[in-house]
Structure formats: C-alpha cells, structure tokens
Amino acid sequence: MKSATSLPNSGRDLKHRWWATLPARDLVLLPLLSLSTIAVMFSFAEMASRHFWPDPQFDTCVIWEGPIGPHMQPNCVSYERVPESPSIRNVYNACGYRSLAACGPKPAGTIRIAVLGSSAAEALLVPMDETYAELAARHLQDLCHCSVEVQEIAAPLSSPYNSLERVDEALRLQPDAVLFMLTPMDLEALLYEGADAKKWARSVKGGGVGANTGIYKRLQIALLSSRTALVLEHYFFQNPDVYARFYLLYGDKADFLRQPFTRAWEQRFQDLDYITGRMAARLNAAGVPLFVAAAPSRADASLMASSKRSRAIDPYAWGDRIRGIAAAHRAHYVDLLRAFGETPHSDSFCFVVDGHLNADAQPLISRALVHALLAADIPAFSSCRAKNRSS
Amino acid sequence: MGSASFEFLGFSAAVILVLNLAARSVLWRQAVLLVASIAFLSFFSHAPQAWLPLVAFLACGYASLRAMQSGTGKAGYAPILIGLIFAYVWLKKYTFLPEPLFLSFSYVTLGLSYVFFRVLHVVIDAHDGLIAEPVGVVSYLNYTLNFTTFVSGPIQRYQDFASMQLSPTPPPLDVVVAGEALERIIIGFFKVNVLSLLLSMLQTRALNTLPVDGGFAVNLSKGIVIAAVYPLYLYFNFSGYIDIVIGVARFLRIRLPENFNRPFSADNFLNFWSRWHITLSEWLKTYVYNPLLMTLMRRFPSPRVEPFLGVLAFFVTFFLIGVWHGRTSVFLFFGVLQGLGVSVNKLYQVLMAKRMGRKRYRAWANNGVYNSFARGLTFTWFTFTLLWFWSNWQQLGFLWNRLGFPVIVAVWAAIFLGSSVVLAGWEWLRSGVLSLRWGGQPVLLSRYVRTVWGTALAVLAVATAMLLSVPAPDVVYKAF
Numbered sequence: 001m002k003s004a005t006s007l008p009n010s011g012r013d014l015k016h017r018w019w020a021t022l023p024a025r026d027l028v029l030l031p032l033l034s035l036s037t038i039a040v041m042f043s044f045a046e047m048a049s050r051h052f053w054p055d056p057q058f059d060t061c062v063i064w065e066g067p068i069g070p071h072m073q074p075n076c077v078s079y080e081r082v083p084e085s086p087s088i089r090n091v092y093n094a095c096g097y098r099s100l101a102a103c104g105p106k107p108a109g110t111i112r113i114a115v116l117g118s119s120a121a122e123a124l125l126v127p128m129d130e131t132y133a134e135l136a137a138r139h140l141q142d143l144c145h146c147s148v149e150v151q152e153i154a155a156p157l158s159s160p161y162n163s164l165e166r167v168d169e170a171l172r173l174q175p176d177a178v179l180f181m182l183t184p185m186d187l188e189a190l191l192y193e194g195a196d197a198k199k200w201a202r203s204v205k206g207g208g209v210g211a212n213t214g215i216y217k218r219l220q221i222a223l224l225s226s227r228t229a230l231v232l233e234h235y236f237f238q239n240p241d242v243y244a245r246f247y248l249l250y251g252d253k254a255d256f257l258r259q260p261f262t263r264a265w266e267q268r269f270q271d272l273d274y275i276t277g278r279m280a281a282r283l284n285a286a287g288v289p290l291f292v293a294a295a296p297s298r299a300d301a302s303l304m305a306s307s308k309r310s311r312a313i314d315p316y317a318w319g320d321r322i323r324g325i326a327a328a329h330r331a332h333y334v335d336l337l338r339a340f341g342e343t344p345h346s347d348s349f350c351f352v353v354d355g356h357l358n359a360d361a362q363p364l365i366s367r368a369l370v371h372a373l374l375a376a377d378i379p380a381f382s383s384c385r386a387k388n389r390s391s
Numbered sequence: 392m393g394s395a396s397f398e399f400l401g402f403s404a405a406v407i408l409v410l411n412l413a414a415r416s417v418l419w420r421q422a423v424l425l426v427a428s429i430a431f432l433s434f435f436s437h438a439p440q441a442w443l444p445l446v447a448f449l450a451c452g453y454a455s456l457r458a459m460q461s462g463t464g465k466a467g468y469a470p471i472l473i474g475l476i477f478a479y480v481w482l483k484k485y486t487f488l489p490e491p492l493f494l495s496f497s498y499v500t501l502g503l504s505y506v507f508f509r510v511l512h513v514v515i516d517a518h519d520g521l522i523a524e525p526v527g528v529v530s531y532l533n534y535t536l537n538f539t540t541f542v543s544g545p546i547q548r549y550q551d552f553a554s555m556q557l558s559p560t561p562p563p564l565d566v567v568v569a570g571e572a573l574e575r576i577i578i579g580f581f582k583v584n585v586l587s588l589l590l591s592m593l594q595t596r597a598l599n600t601l602p603v604d605g606g607f608a609v610n611l612s613k614g615i616v617i618a619a620v621y622p623l624y625l626y627f628n629f630s631g632y633i634d635i636v637i638g639v640a641r642f643l644r645i646r647l648p649e650n651f652n653r654p655f656s657a658d659n660f661l662n663f664w665s666r667w668h669i670t671l672s673e674w675l676k677t678y679v680y681n682p683l684l685m686t687l688m689r690r691f692p693s694p695r696v697e698p699f700l701g702v703l704a705f706f707v708t709f710f711l712i713g714v715w716h717g718r719t720s721v722f723l724f725f726g727v728l729q730g731l732g733v734s735v736n737k738l739y740q741v742l743m744a745k746r747m748g749r750k751r752y753r754a755w756a757n758n759g760v761y762n763s764f765a766r767g768l769t770f771t772w773f774t775f776t777l778l779w780f781w782s783n784w785q786q787l788g789f790l791w792n793r794l795g796f797p798v799i800v801a802v803w804a805a806i807f808l809g810s811s812v813v814l815a816g817w818e819w820l821r822s823g824v825l826s827l828r829w830g831g832q833p834v835l836l837s838r839y840v841r842t843v844w845g846t847a848l849a850v851l852a853v854a855t856a857m858l859l860s861v862p863a864p865d866v867v868y869k870a871f
Contacts, residue, residue: 021567030570030842037846045854232854 042228049227053083061092062156068169069162070155072096083230084351085125085358095173098122100134101149106174110147111140111380113373114175116163116279120295120357121154121181130359135366140373144384154181159189160275167282176380177373178283179334180276181293184256184300184318190268233353240302240347247299248313256318257299265318273325280329289378292326293334294319295357295365298350304341316341334372339364392434394542394632394866395583397856400576400639402431403539407642411564414644417557424533424556424643431538436499444482444498445506451478452510453531459517460525468518475514479507485718502541504715504871508674509535513549515678522549530557539640543632543868545650546670552645561644568641570838574845575638581852582631588855588864590624601793607801614794614802619810621781622774625867626654629668632866655814658756658765659740660732660772664709667773671712680708698741706734716780716871725779732772759815766818767811774806 022030061076074096081087095103106112115121115133123131133150140148151173153166163180170178223229237243248254255262261269276292283290296304296315303315319337326333340346340361349361357365373381392398406427413419436442455471458464464471483500484493513531516522526534526549534552555561562568597616602609630651640647650669657663664672684704688697713726744752755761778787794802825833834840 021565026838027566030838033839033842034846037843038850041847041850 042226045228045231046226049231053227053231054081056083057081057087059090059156061090061096068165069159070157071166072098072155080125082125082351082354083227084234084354086127088125088127091128095151098128098152098154099150100128101137101151103151103173107147110149111144112173112175113137113148113150113177113179114170114173115150115152115154115179115181116158116166116170117154117179117181118158118163118183118186119154119156120183120186121179122152122156123362124156124356125351125354126357126359126362130362132362132365132369135362136369136373139366139370140381140384143370143374144381146383151175157189158186160186160272161190164275164279167279171282171286171288175288177289177291177378178279179291179293179369180279180331181295181334182272182322183295184297187256187265187268187272187318188253190271191264230353237352240305241308243347243352244299244302244306244309247302254299257303257313257315259312259314259317261317261321269321269325272322273328276325276331277329280331284330289376290326290329290331291334291369291372291376292322292331293336293365293369293372294322295336296340296346298347298352298355300337301340301347301350304337305345305347332372332376334368336365336368339368392431393864394869395580395635395864399635400580402427403639403642406538407639410643414561414564415559417559420556420561420644421529421533424537425529428533428536428538428541431541432499432536435501440496441498444494444500445503448475448478448482448503449506449510449532449535451475452506452514452535453526453528455514456510456517456526456531459514460522465518471514472511475507475511479503483718486720501869502543505540505542505544505546506535508544508546508671509549511678512546512674516549524553526553537640537645539636539643539645540647543629543866543871544668544670545633545636545648546674547648551648555645562641562646564642564644570842572638572641574841575634575641577845577849577852579631579634579636579638581848582627582634583864583866584631584852585855587624587628587631590620590627591864594620594624601790603793607798610794610798611801611805614790614798615805615809617790618774618778618802619806621777622655622770625777625780626651626667628864628867632868655770656766656818657769658762660736660769661705661740663769663773664712664733671715675708675712679711680704683707699738702734702737702741705737706730709733713776719783721779721783725776728776728779732776763815764811766814767807767809770810770814771803771807774810775803 057079059072059078059080061073061078062070063073064070072092074092074094076090076092076096078090078092079087080090090098091100093099093101093103097103113133113136123133128134131152133152137148137150151170153170154163158166160180160182167178237246248257252262252264255265276290280290300315303309303313309315316337319335323333323335340349343349343364346361346364349357349364351358374384392402406423410420410423410427432442452475455464455475458471459468481488481492482494482498482503513522513526513534517526530553533556534547534549537552540547594617597613597620601613601617605613633650637647637649648670650671652666652669654663654667657666684700687700687704691700707730709732710726710730713729714723716722716725740752743755746752747755756765782790791799824835827834829837
C-alpha cells in the first residue's frame with residue numbers, strides 16, 4: 001500500500017493522470033474531512049458567538065396589521081435588542097408613540113413636533129432619553145424657555161405610504177411642525193404595495209423563509225443569519241471602504257448611490273413626490289410646516305468617509321433629489337447627509353451590521369434639526385430664533 | 392500588492408491557471424512567467440522612469456554574463472564584479488557614499504538586493520564555466536524577475552531554475568503535489584497574517600506602553616516581550632512568505648529551495664545560520680566564505696593557523712550578511728554582532744576540540760542539558776543582535792533609559808533561561824508527538840491529519856484577516 005506521506009515521484013511525465021497518485025477513496029475522503037473540519041469549527045464558533053453576543057429581542061408592542069401599517073400598542077412597554085446593541089426599553093404613551101411626553105391635548109405654551117417615518121425616525125435601538133428627538137426637545141427648551149415635546153408617530157418598517165395615512169393623526173396632536181424622516185430603505189419599500197409590501201417587510205424582518213424556499217436559499221439564509229456570520233460581518237465591515245465596496249455589489253438596493261438614477265429609483269422619487277405633495281398640502285392647509293429629512297444609511301456614511309469613491313457614485317444625490325421634492329411642495333429640508341459628510345468617521349454612527357443609526361448619531365441629527373427649525377420662518381420658533389441669535 | 396495578501400493569491404491563481412493550460416510547452420511557460428512577472432512589477436510603480444535603474448542594472452548584468460560565456464569579458468572579470476557591486480551599493484544609497492553621488496529622482500529598489508545576488512551568481516558561474524548553455528534574454532529575465540521570488544527570495548541557483556523552466560518535462564503537478572503546495576500556501580498565509588501580525592501587535596503594544604517608572608517586575612515583563620517576541624515575529628513573517636512563494640511556484644512547475652529549517656532548534660550560532668535564510672547563507676558561503684578562505688590559506692599556508700583562518704573568514708562573511716541588511720551604522724553594528732557570533736562560535740569549537748579531543752567534545756556537545764542551554768544561548772544571542780535590526784540608536788537609548796541596567800541584565804538572563812527551557816520542551820514535545828505512529832508513519836504527518844490541520848488554519852487565517860480587517864502585513868525582508 002502506498003504510504004500516506006509519500007512524495008510524488010519527480011520522474012513522472014505530464015501524461016500521468018493527475019489524480020492517480022492518491023488512492024481513490026482519498027479523493028472523496030479528504031474533501032469530506034475538509035468540509036467536516038469547517039462544519040465543526042463553524043459549530044464551535046456559533047456556540048461561542050451565541051454565548052458572547054446575546055439573542056435579539058423583538059419589540060412585542062408592534063402591531064403589524066391594519067391600514068396604517070406597523071404601529072404600536074398604546075401604553076405598552078417592551079425591550080428590544082440586536083446582538084450589536086444593548087437592550088433598550090421602549091415606553092409607548094397612550095397614543096402608542098415612543099415618547100416621554102403624554103399625547104393628550106397640547107398644553108398651552110408648549111411647542112409640539114410630530115415625527116413621521118420609520119425606524120430611523122423612531123431612533124430604534126437608542127435609549128429613549130438619548131434620541132435625537134429628546135436631545136432636540138431639550139435644546140429647544142433651553143433656547144425657547146418653554147416646554148417642547150416630540151411625539152414619535154414613526155414606527156419601524158413604516159413605508160412612506162403608511163406615513164401619509166397617518167398625517168391626520170399627526171394633525172390631531174396640534175403640532176407646530178411635522179418632521180418626515182426618510183432613509184434609502186424607506187424609498188426602497190416604495191415599489192412594494194399591498195401584499196408585496198408585507199412580503200418585503202417580512203423579508204427585511206426575518207430573512208424571508210417561506211414554504212416554497214429552495215434548499216440552497218434556505219442554507220444561504222441559515223448561514224447569513226448565523227451569529228458567527230454576524231460577528232464576522234461586524235468586524236469585517238468596520239472598515240468603511242470594505243463595507244462600501246460590498247454594499248455596492250447590490251443591484252437595485254444600492255442604486256440610490258449610483259448616478260444617473262435607474263428607472264426604478266426615478267419611479268420611487270416620483271412616488272415620493274406624490275406622497276410629499278399630498279402630505280404638504282394637508283399640513284399647509286392646517287398651517288403646520290412640514291420638514292423633510294434624509295437620514296443616511298451606513299452605506300452612505302461609509303462612502304462619505306471613503307477616499308476611494310468613483311465619480312459614478314454619489315452618496316448625496318438622493319438627498320439632493322429629496323431636497324428638490326421638498327422645495328417643490330413648500331416643505332423645509334433638513335440636510336442630514338451633509339451634516340454627516342462634514343463629520344469625520346460618521347460611518348461609526350451606525351450599528352455595523354444592523355445599519356441603524358446609533359446613539360452617537362443622535363446629537364448630530366438633533367443639531368441639524370434644531371438648526372433647520374430655527375432657520376425656517378415659523379411663528380412658533382420666532383422667540384427661540386431671537387434668543388439663539390443673541391446667544 | 393503584498394506577497395501575503397489575498398490579491399497576491401488571486402493574481403497567482405490566475406497565472407497558475409494560464410500557465411498550466413499548456414505546461415508542456417517551454418515557450419508557453421517562459422512567456423506566461425515573463426508576462427506575469429512584468430504585470431506583478433507594474434503593481435509597484437507605473438512610472439517608466441522609476442524602473443530605469445533596475446533595467447540598467449539588469450542590462451549590465453546580462454552583458455557581463457554574455458561576455459563571460461563568450462569568453463570576451465574574462466579579462467575584465469574583476470572590474471566587472473567590482474562595477475556590479477558598486478552599482479548595487481550606489482543604487483541602494485549606502486550612507487558611506489557621498490550624498491551628491493546618488494540619483495536625484497525616485498526609483499524602485501524593491502527586490503534589488505535579490506536581483507543583485509542572482510546577477511552576481513550568474514556572472515561568476517558563467518566565468519567559472521558552470522553555466523554551459525547560453526543564457527537567453529527571456530530566461531535571464533525570468534530568472535532575475537520571477538514574481539514569486541522577486542521581493543525577498545529565496546535565492547535560487549540559475550542551473551536549478553533552468554533545469555525546470557527550460558525542460559520539456561517540468562516537475563509534475565498531480566493531486567498530491569497540488570495538495571502539498573496548497574498546504575504550504577495555507578501555512579504561510581497563516582504564519583504571516585495571523586501569527587506574525589499578532590506577535591507584531593504584542594511587541595508594539597509592549598513598546599508603546601513601557602511605563603516611565605514601572606517598577607522591576609513590570610519593566611522586566613515588558614522588556615522580555617519587547618526583545619523576545621521580535622525573533623518569533625520575524626521568523627513567522629519571513630518563513631510564512633517563503634512558504635507562500637514556494638507553494639505558488641510549485642504550481643508553476645518550479646521547485647524553489649527551502650530557506651528555513653527550524654532555526655530555533657539550532658544549538659549553536661553557526662548551525663543557526665545554516666537553518667535561517669539558508670539560501671543567503673549558502674550564497675555567501677559559495678561566493679564569499681570559500682574564495683576568501685582559499686585566498687587566506689594560500690597566503691598563510693600553515694596547518695596550525697588554518698582553523699583560525701576559518702574563524703576570520705566566518706567573521707567577514709557574516710559581517711557582510713549584517714551589512715547587507717541596511718545602509719546605516721546600526722546595520723554595520725548588526726553585521727559586527729553576526730560576525731562575532733559565528734567567529735566566536737567557531738573559535739570555541741576549535742579550541743574545545745583541541746583541548747578535549749574531537750570525540751570527547753562531540754559527545755559533550757550532544758549532552759541533553761548542554762544542548763538545551765546551547766539552544767537557549769543561540770536564541771538569546773540572535774535576539775540580542777536583532778535589537779540592531781528592528782530599532783535604531785535613539786530607540787535603544789530610550790529602552791536603556793526606561794529599563795535601566797539591572798532590568799536589562801535580568802531581561803537577558805530570563806530570556807536565556809526561559810528559551811533554554813521552552814525550546815527544550817518544544818523539542819521534547821515534537822519528538823514525542825512525531826513518535827506516535829500508525830502504519831509506519833507519524834500520525835501527525837498523515838494526509839488525513841494534515842488535511843484537517845490545513846483546513847483549520849485556512850479557516851482561522853481567513854477569519855482573522857476578516858475580523859481584524861487590516862491590510863496584510865508587509866514582509867519584513869521586502870525592505871532589504
């Protein structure tokens with residue numbers, strides 16, 4: 001029998017069959033051994049990752065069904081966490097808004113801001129007293145010397161259409177301003193309506209394994225949703241260049257970063273124009289100014305931080321388009337993208353894998369929001385403006 | 392493109408695929424290797440001017456080679472050699488030359504040292520009639536610029552290179568060879584990207600956190616880490632690179648010479664240098680030590696002084712090894728320490744053999760306890776000499792001031808005792824593990840265990856590269 005360590009005979013010529021130097025069983029056994037090694041290592045890594053990176057906790061207060069899309073149960077308390085974040089306590093007020101203030105009739109002398117949008121608008125995974133909304137309220141309170149409160153109507157995975165459905169609800173709060181915050185993912189959802197929207201939301205939430213999902217797809221989803229993959233991604237994507245390079249491998253999902261915009265993204269901007277127009281018309285009729293903000297995704301922030309950006313990539317372009325849409329409907333634009341772009345290492349203001357803006361991003365958003373509110377000619381903020389100027 | 396990077400492996404994989412499309416054709420292999428080597432060089436600079444000095448040096452080398460082969464240049468042999476050595480020293484900007492003499496534009500010196508060794512080797516061997524066949528331009532360029540060995544060797548003899556590259560039956564590539572080559576690449580990748588990276592981080596951290604007034608125990612532990620980790624880092628870095636290029640070259644139907652053979656198992660400094668950077672030691676032995684010793688023996692033809700001439704020749708040879716590493720006074724001192732190490736070692740052997748008799752001395756040198764301490768002393772001396780390899784006078788002054796004399800003495804005593812014990816333990820463990828046999832072969836060397844081991848290293852190396860998300864560490868010897 002040929003020994004297991006024997007070296008090949010250097011005198012053989014090239015006509016020799018390349019596989020014949022190994023016993024036939026080893027041609028199967030060795031690759032299997034290799035695969036088994038990977039499987040065993042992966043299992044150990046998964047166990048260790050699950051030990052050190054805790055399981056996610058999902059918000060138990062969310063109601064997914066209904067005409068207004070995802071919304072929260074009134075007077076509900078929940079805990080939420082992704083493996084990258086600490087456990088966050090969510091307290092929803094009597095209206096189901098994630099807000100420290102009550103949502104009843106607006107007390108006299110109080111400035112009230114209502115926020116529409118999705119998870120970024122709600123400041124998902126950020127402790128409630130550290131959200132941009134709370135920081136902005138406190139900042140404005142100092143400037144205006146009156147009570148300022150922010151009511152978070154926003155809910156995770158709300159599409160812009162859902163936000164439009166909730167404008168009347170916002171108006172019932174008698175707000176002095178309404179903020180409509182958008183992320184690229186919110187715009188991505190615009191092409192999906194009705195059943196498709198639910199399917200899209202499900203795919204974002206849980207990986208989208210259905211009865212008809214094939215074995216390969218199931219395996220891929222299982223691997224990608226493993227804790228080991230998450231830990232690897234968490235460290236791998238620390239580098240903004242690496243993250244941006246990988247993100248740009250996406251097609252439609254990443255096309256908001258590419259110039260010129262694709263037809264699908266042009267369609268989304270048209271839909272947003274329609275939604276913003278309807279929203280602004282209703283709010284303007286009630287004398288409530290609308291502020292539209294474009295909040296960056298981690299891909300945006302990474303590309304802003306990257307020095308290796310090609311000319312066809314523009315992380316600011318989608319925000320500029322939203323600025324144009326806002327201006328067309330006499331809404332004010334809050335330029336969060338440039339605020340991020342001008343801040344060094346702003347890619348670290350997002351959870352690396354989860355992608356949501358973290359607590360470090362909140363002061364930046366708060367400052368940009370306060371700046372936009374005071375810069376706009378709104379009677380409710382006139383006294384704050386004067387004090388801000390004098391200070 | 393670093394030689395231990397994913398980019399290099401991707402580039403190599405593409406070259407391997409193309410070359411093996413028609414591996415039986417010498418012309419094809421020559422063409423693919425040349426194109427690949429030029430493409431590899433283009434990663435370092437796109438400016439044609441930056442390559443001019445290297446091109447000129449190669450052209451001079453080729454003209455000299457042809458002149459030696461044709462016999463027309465034999466009369467000018469010595470001036471040609473002196474000219475090539477001067478050109479190298481000049482292009483490398485050795486600091487003993489006056490500054491205004493140097494070229495004012497920036498140019499590539501990467502790999503120049505290794506090109507120099509190859510060029511000098513072919514010229515000398517051609518003069519001595521050891522390269523019979525005329526060397527063609529393409530063969531010469533492939534030999535000197537081969538992308539697998541360009542950056543930091545190993546230094547292969549032209550005759551060995553040509554016997555494979557110019558043969559219609561190059562070394563075969565079957566599944567076992569491919570498996571072994573892949574295993575070499577994985578081990579090398581792991582050594583550079585995991586072990587050397589972590590060791591480098593450990594040493595840098597110890598250096599950066601050396602307290603102003605840390606107390607004896609803290610300073611002792613930091614001093615040990617700073618000094619003793621570097622040789623391990625250097626070994627894993629350089630030998631890992633060598634593993635990678637040997638593996639890649641084997642896929643290209645070229646067997647490269649080994650450059651390392653468990654150097655820390657050496658029980659004396661002479662033996663150490665026959666296990667560390669072997670091809671450089673061999674080169675210097677062939678082209679410096681042997682001719683120098685022969686010249687000295689002719690000049691002083693006395694059997695009584697003959698052993699001492701060997702001591703002197705060793706000093707000169709290994710002093711040159713040190714000097715070759717760098718252009719400053721630090722490396723000059725590094726060379727002196729290398730020369731002292733080998734020459735004192737040789738002198739000790741000569742004197743002990745004289746005093747005890749060869750047989751008794753050999754028996755004594757093979758004693759286990761003596762052997763362990765000799766191994767520890769070899770490691771300690773090499774570690775000590777490396778202070779002039781990785782630092783400069785200013786840093787050495789800083790270490791001296793921070794640690795203080797008593798701590799420094801304690802550090803070296805601890806390294807000597809610690810390395811004696813650890814290396815003895817390692818040797819004992821290694822021989823114990825290898826004695827576990829099945830079917831007449833050590834279990835750990837069976838292809839099944841090696842498959843598991845190789846896979847695990849590959850997974851760990853890729854995961855670490857991904858987790859740390861830092862560029863592949865540069866090969867230290869790239870700088871020389």
